Amino acid sequence: MAMPSPPRQETMAPHERMGAIMMGQKPDRVPFSPFIFGFCAKNVGLPVSTVYEDAEKSFFAQLRTAEMYGYDGAPLYGYASYGGWEFGGDIKMPRSRWEQAPVVAHYPVESEEDVDRLELPDVERAGSLPISMTFSRLQEKFGMPITVQLVGVVTLVGELCSVDRMCRWMIKRPELVHKLMRKAVDHLVDVAKLWVDTFPVERMQPFVGDATSANQVISPKQFEEFALPYQKEVHEKVLDMGVMSMFNHICGEQNLNLPFWRQIPHGRDGVPGILSFGHEVDLTTAIEMFGEDNIIAGNVEPRLIQNGTPEEVFAACVACLEKGKQAPNYRYMLMAGCEVPVEAPPYNLFTMRKAVMEHGFYD
Amino acid sequence: MSALQERQELLHHIRDAVVDYDEEVTVELCSNAIQVGLDAYDVVANGLALGMEEVGQLYEQKEYFVPEVLMCSDAFYAGLQHLKPHIRSDAATGSGQVIIGTVEGDVHDIGKNLVKLMLEAAGFVVHDLGKDVPLDKFVQEQQRTGADIIALSALMTTSMLAIPVVIEKMRAVNPNVKILIGGAPVSQESVDLYGADGYAETAARAVDEARRLLDLPYQE
Numbered sequence: 001m002a003m004p005s006p007p008r009q010e011t012m013a014p015h016e017r018m019g020a021i022m023m024g025q026k027p028d029r030v031p032f033s034p035f036i037f038g039f040c041a042k043n044v045g046l047p048v049s050t051v052y053e054d055a056e057k058s059f060f061a062q063l064r065t066a067e068m069y070g071y072d073g074a075p076l077y078g079y080a081s082y083g084g085w086e087f088g089g090d091i092k093m094p095r096s097r098w099e100q101a102p103v104v105a106h107y108p109v110e111s112e113e114d115v116d117r118l119e120l121p122d123v124e125r126a127g128s129l130p131i132s133m134t135f136s137r138l139q140e141k142f143g144m145p146i147t148v149q150l151v152g153v154v155t156l157v158g159e160l161c162s163v164d165r166m167c168r169w170m171i172k173r174p175e176l177v178h179k180l181m182r183k184a185v186d187h188l189v190d191v192a193k194l195w196v197d198t199f200p201v202e203r204m205q206p207f208v209g210d211a212t213s214a215n216q217v218i219s220p221k222q223f224e225e226f227a228l229p230y231q232k233e234v235h236e237k238v239l240d241m242g243v244m245s246m247f248n249h250i251c252g253e254q255n256l257n258l259p260f261w262r263q264i265p266h267g268r269d270g271v272p273g274i275l276s277f278g279h280e281v282d283l284t285t286a287i288e289m290f291g292e293d294n295i296i297a298g299n300v301e302p303r304l305i306q307n308g309t310p311e312e313v314f315a316a317c318v319a320c321l322e323k324g325k326q327a328p329n330y331r332y333m334l335m336a337g338c339e340v341p342v343e344a345p346p347y348n349l350f351t352m353r354k355a356v357m358e359h360g361f362y363d
Numbered sequence: 364m365s366a367l368q369e370r371q372e373l374l375h376h377i378r379d380a381v382v383d384y385d386e387e388v389t390v391e392l393c394s395n396a397i398q399v400g401l402d403a404y405d406v407v408a409n410g411l412a413l414g415m416e417e418v419g420q421l422y423e424q425k426e427y428f429v430p431e432v433l434m435c436s437d438a439f440y441a442g443l444q445h446l447k448p449h450i451r452s453d454a455a456t457g458s459g460q461v462i463i464g465t466v467e468g469d470v471h472d473i474g475k476n477l478v479k480l481m482l483e484a485a486g487f488v489v490h491d492l493g494k495d496v497p498l499d500k501f502v503q504e505q506q507r508t509g510a511d512i513i514a515l516s517a518l519m520t521t522s523m524l525a526i527p528v529v530i531e532k533m534r535a536v537n538p539n540v541k542i543l544i545g546g547a548p549v550s551q552e553s554v555d556l557y558g559a560d561g562y563a564e565t566a567a568r569a570v571d572e573a574r575r576l577l578d579l580p581y582q583e
């Protein structure tokens with residue numbers, strides 16, 4: 001290993017750095033927000049499930065991990081299998097050594113008849129929402145963005161009736177999927193309302209994660225028919241409530257869906273949304289398509305963060321930084337392509353920070 | 364029309380009906396085939412299964428996506444259900460038995476379901492343990508069924524670490540069982556790393572790989 005040269009001096013605090021890119025101003029360096037959940041719990045000696053089950057412990061585990069690794073991303077609550085529990089099914093928290101996140105153990109919709117019977121949840125009580133609310137109170141108290149999870153509509157419907165069933169109905173019984181989409185939108189808007197009524201709206205940045213809409217699962221045509229109108233409605237209604245910016249994790253292979261994601265607003269009045277992409281979407285493409293009015297985040301492959309050597313992780317981060325720094329108005333942040341794996345070697349996470357310190361500064 | 368021509372034409376239509384995910388027509392054609400005296404096994408292997416093979420290709424070419432593939436699989440299974448009682452017990456030339464599942468901690472089962480489907484279409488007897496399968500269950504099922512292959516699917520780097528554990532458990536009780544692995548983070552390298560026997564990147568190729576593991580002839 002070469003003798004280290006003296007590190008560049010950071011001249012901004014994490015919130016100043018994030019604030020700068022939100023306003024299109026030059027930060028000292030590229031912000032680094034890893035996208036990390038279970039790892040944080042483990043990092044402070046807690047079971048992985050804590051990060052999903054216990055708002056307070058989750059918040060501080062994330063805060064401490066950020067402190068330790070010197071990254072800018074603030075604590076975030078949510079998980080991809082959102083919806084099944086909230087609408088009356090069961091959730092299974094990650095307990096065993098191999099698990100990484102909660103999963104739906106019992107779907108609320110298991111037959112065609114269930115679709116009409118499905119009721120909108122009481123958003124003050126249902127499923128993970130009380131945990132999410134406690135979490136947001138901590139975000140408020142600590143002066144951080146308030147990030148309620150409003151999962152993507154396709155992912156949500158997949159967790160209501162199972163992805164298999166949703167897929168079959170898209171072809172056989174499209175009206176059932178439309179009905180579920182309707183309920184998904186109404187629910188997400190209810191959640192957003194509760195948050196807007198509880199917190200200062202200008203501090204809010206809802207978190208939209210969408211995995212099941214990936215082209216590994218559905219076609220761009222199906223996206224256009226079943227996702228676009230509903231996803232757009234959620235964003236429009238939430239932005240109409242006074243929210244200025246949404247954070248979207250557009251998971252997996254979404255290349256064929258990008259033209260549709262472009263028709264969906266992610267911010268307003270010149271305030272950018274944040275769009276985070278998986279390693280499947282090239283950052284330069286993302287910047288060209290969305291960089292004019294959004295912050296682009298991504299997209300170091302999670303598999304590499306867990307299984308790669310530090311040299312490989314470093315090189316992948318540098319490649320991202322080189323592309324990302326071309327974004328207009330400094331609107332790029334370094335992030336993993338999806339959750340940083342729970343089993344990632346700590347040194348590899350540190351390596352991401354190291355890459356940002358050596359290659360992330362703006363001259 | 365000669366009997367040969369008639370056979371060809373019917374099989375062709377059955378293949379197309381599967382590809383067009385027309386369950387009703389598939390069943391109707393299978394029923395016609397039996398009526399005109401075609402061998403049920405011939406209809407499965409050279410009608411239904413060829414249809415699924417084409418579906419696998421369409422999926423790889425991004426012409427079809429998971430919804431279309433699942434609909435085709437419904438047509439395929441409906442046809443199969445209809446033909447099964449007519450298959451002579453000596454006809455199915457035992458392609459082998461497979462136990463398949465997504466490993467503990469992982470609920471990504473879409474890919475696993477496609478692999479199962481392609482294996483069944485190719486004549487394998489498949490025991491599907493589902494998703495989030497406790498690791499010991501794979502070994503227990505193998506012991507119960509005497510299956511030749513255990514096929515493990517993992518979609519996350521976290522759950523992928525369960526693969527070598529299953530392999531170790533299986534080898535301890537029966538070192539001859541073949542282990543086939545797959546899922547997005549899994550690669551050919553993982554085969555050596557974990558001591559598995561085979562890997563395939565796609566469901567269609569999983570069939571070739573399973574045949575290779577059991578020294579079965581490739582289909583023409």
Ligand code: B12
Pocket residue numbers: 037078079080081099100101102103155158163164211212214216217251252253278279302303337338339340341468469470471472473474475477478514515516517518519520521543544545546547548562563564565566567569
């Ligand atoms: C859809 C999806 C989901 C859905 C799954 C629904 C379901 N019922 O399956 C939902 C929303 C529930 C979900 C949840 C999560 N997900 Co997810 N998900 C995906 C996504 C976008 C697509 C997966 C898919 O279905 N592909 C389509 C199928 C057809 O492809 P396939 O599975 O690869 O299978 C093919 C081949 O691999 C092969 N194959 C598959 N199995 C086998 C087996 C054998 C034996 C063989 C030979 C071949 C073979 O054949 C198949 C067909 O050709 C992937 C993205 C990706 N890159 O894969 C992320 C991805 C897998 N998810 C990821 C993550 C992080 C999660 C969550 C942890 C998120 C969270 N924090 O909540 C949770 C975990 C839940 C759990 N405990 O399992 C990450 C995993 C990263 C990592 N650590 O490795 C991925 C890779 C996203 C990314 N860009 O990084 N997810």
